[in-house]
Every structure is written in structure tokens, then in C-alpha cells.
Amino acid sequence: MQSMKDSRKPISPPKRPLILISPETELKGNEFGDTSISLSEAYQRAVINAGGLPLALPCLADVSTLAECVRRADGILLTGGNDVNPGLYAKSLPPKVRRTVAPGPAERDLRELILVDEIFRQRKPVFAICRGHQIMNVALGGTLVADIPSQVPGAIEHRRFDRKSGVVHEARLTPGSLLATITRKQKLGVNSTHHQAVGRVAEMLHVTAAGPDGVVEALELKPGHANRLPFFMSVQFHPERLASRHPEHAALFESFIRVCVLNRDRKI
Numbered sequence: 001m002q003s004m005k006d007s008r009k010p011i012s013p014p015k016r017p018l019i020l021i022s023p024e025t026e027l028k029g030n031e032f033g034d035t036s037i038s039l040s041e042a043y044q045r046a047v048i049n050a051g052g053l054p055l056a057l058p059c060l061a062d063v064s065t066l067a068e069c070v071r072r073a074d075g076i077l078l079t080g081g082n083d084v085n086p087g088l089y090a091k092s093l094p095p096k097v098r099r100t101v102a103p104g105p106a107e108r109d110l111r112e113l114i115l116v117d118e119i120f121r122q123r124k125p126v127f128a129i130c131r132g133h134q135i136m137n138v139a140l141g142g143t144l145v146a147d148i149p150s151q152v153p154g155a156i157e158h159r160r161f162d163r164k165s166g167v168v169h170e171a172r173l174t175p176g177s178l179l180a181t182i183t184r185k186q187k188l189g190v191n192s193t194h195h196q197a198v199g200r201v202a203e204m205l206h207v208t209a210a211g212p213d214g215v216v217e218a219l220e221l222k223p224g225h226a227n228r229l230p231f232f233m234s235v236q237f238h239p240e241r242l243a244s245r246h247p248e249h250a251a252l253f254e255s256f257i258r259v260c261v262l263n264r265d266r267k268i
Contacts, residue, residue, distance in 0.1 A: 016053040017074035017260040022115060022132070024081040025059045025108035035059055035107065043079055043129075046240035050253035052260065061111040070118040075125040075231070075260035078112065078132025080238065083196055085109050089143040100147040100195065113139050125231035125263055127256045130194060133234040137219060140202035148195055148215060155213045158192045165241040168192050171217040177208035178233060179218050182255045183248040190217060190237035197236060204228075209235070231259040 021043055029036025037059045047054040054077075057069055070076065082104030086093055093101070103109075112132075116139035119126050128136040134144055148155045160168045167189035173180040180186065188209065198216035201207060204225040209218035219234040226232075233256065239249035 014261075016051060017257060017264055018072065019047045019052040019054050019075045019077055019257070019260065020057055020069055020073035021047070021054050021077045022057045022079055022108075022112055023059070024079070025105045025111070027105050035105070039079070040240070042238075042240040043077060046243045046250075046253045047077065047257070049243065050250065050257040052253075052257045057111070057115070059107060059111070061107050061114060063114055066111065066114050067118050067122075070115065070122050070124055073124065074264045075127070075256060076115065076119055077256075078115070078126065078128040078136060080130030080132065080193075081108070082131070083146075084131065084135050084138055084144060086144075086146055088113075089138045089199070090146065093146055097147050097150055100150065109135065116140070120228060123229055125256060125260050126229060126233075127231070127252070128234040129240065130236060130238055133219065133236050134196060134198060136234050137198045137202050137205065140204055142202035142205065143199040145197045145199045145215075148197055152197075152213060152215065155215065156211065158197070158211075158215065159195050160192045164191055164193045164238065166191060167242070167246070169211055171209040171211055171237070173218075174206075174208040177218075178220055179208050179235070179252075182251050185248055188248065189246070190235075191241060192237060194236060205234070230263040231256055 023037040023039035026036045026038050039056050044054045083101050085103040086101055112135045145151050148158055168191055170187045171190050173186055173188055204222055205219045206222050207216050208220045211217050217236045221232045239252050242249040
């Protein structure tokens with residue numbers, strides 16, 4: 001029989017999974033003007049509301065440090081930000097297109113390429129958003145459309161910063177995909193704040209959502225590669241800005257966090 005002393009012990013809540021978030025890198029921070037990180041509150045709130053504990057990745061591109069961060073984390077979230085350096089996916093760009101590209105610090109590209117390698121090496125759940133979706137495709141051998149307006153004839157306007165937290169167009173979902181299964185949708189309303197997009201899809205990935213103009217809105221691992229990671233979701237839109245008002249977008253974070261817990265507890 002449990003003693004009276006034991007019965008008065010507080011019951012510990014379930015341990016929240018630690019979600020490592022890769023933030024934006026800034027060459028000049030506010031405090032001392034050296035390299036710093038920047039992370040939107042929306043990602044953090046979406047993770048917390050789904051039951052996770054967010055922790056920002058340091059802005060260092062050190063392999064051993066990043067490997068340990070991934071090892072200690074239960075899941076990894078890749079976020080949006082500045083353009084990916086075109087030198088990583090194209091030998092050259094037409095001058096007109098090149099002028100539209102605004103790459104961020106090279107440190108972030110290098111850090112996230114290392115990070116993707118560690119995610120697959122250590123088999124950790126990953127959720128990639130916007131720029132994260134793009135760098136994921138590049139890291140796995142794909143390319144990008146450097147500028148949608150000048151390279152995709154008939155494209156709709158995807159740079160809708162005036163409605164960054166609102167639905168601006170629909171994406172057609174692939175039946176049976178993880179995205180369709182989680183959201184229970186055939187068409188998903190999404191926001192849109194980008195001028196670049198996935199071009200040639202990496203060999204191990206396939207498109208699971210596309211906009212009305214054919215722009216890639218989501219990628220997943222092909223069935224033959226699906227067992228390489230416990231969870232893989234890569235989306236061009238920003239579900240963290242829609243999750244508080246749209247249950248189908250909150251469900252993406254909830255599913256990700258649920259798999260992170262199961263994987264941590266070795267139940268899958």
C-alpha cells in the first residue's frame with residue numbers, strides 16, 4: 001500500500017519534448033553589433049501550444065556543437081528567413097534574376113546544411129517551413145526557383161506580406177499524403193510570403209501540395225525513403241501564423257510534437 005507520505009508527492013507532468021528551432025542569423029545584432037540570432041515568437045508559441053518546449057539553435061556552424069544539439073533534441077524545426085545563397089543550387093543566374101535575390105549570411109546556409117545532415121544521420125523528426133522547406137530541398141540535392149515573378153509564367157502573387165497571418169490562396173493536396181491525412185483536407189488554405197520556391201525536387205522527395213500556379217507548397221519523403229525519419233514535413237507556407245485560428249494548421253504542429261514524444265520514448 002502506498003504510504004501517506006508518498007501520496008502527498010506532486011505528480012510530475014509529462015516531460016515536454018525539446019524542439020530545436022533553427023533561427024535567422026543576423027550579421028549585426030542589437031546588443032554589441034556582432035553576429036546574433038532572430039526568431040519570430042510565432043514559431044515558439046506554435047510549438048508550446050502543441051505541447052513542445054522550444055529552444056533556439058546557436059548561430060554557430062560548428063559540426064560537433066550542432067551534432068550534440070540534434071542529439072539532445074527530440075525534434076527539429078527549420079524556419080523562414082532570407083534567401084538561400086544561389087551558389088548552392090545554380091551555377092549562374094541571369095542578371096535580372098540575380099538582382100532579386102537577397103541571400104542571408106553564409107553562416108546560416110552552412111549551419112543548416114550541417115543540421116540537415118545530422119537530422120538524417122541521427123534519425124530525428126523534422127518540420128521545415130518556408131526557407132526551411134527550400135534549404136531542405138537544396139541540402140538533399142534539389143534546386144530552387146530563384147524568383148517566381150520572373151521565372152514562373154502566369155504565377156500568382158506570392159509575396160503577400162500584407163496578409164502574412166491570413167489565408168491568401170489554396171493549395172491542392174496529394175490524396176494519401178501525410179499533409180492530407182493530418183489536415184483531413186483535399187485543398188488547404190495557406191498564407192504566402194515568398195518570392196522563391198522549390199525548383200527541381202530532390203530525388204528522395206515528392207510534391208504533396210501545389211498552388212494554383214503549380215508552385216510547390218509541400219514536400220514529403222518518397223515511400224521508398226519514408227522510413228529514414230520518424231516524421232518529415234516540409235511546407236512553403238507559414239502554419240505557425242495560422243495555427244491559432246485554423247485547426248488544420250495547428251494539427252501540423254500537434255502531429256509533429258506527438259511523433260517527437262513517441263520517438264523519444266522509443267514507441268515507434
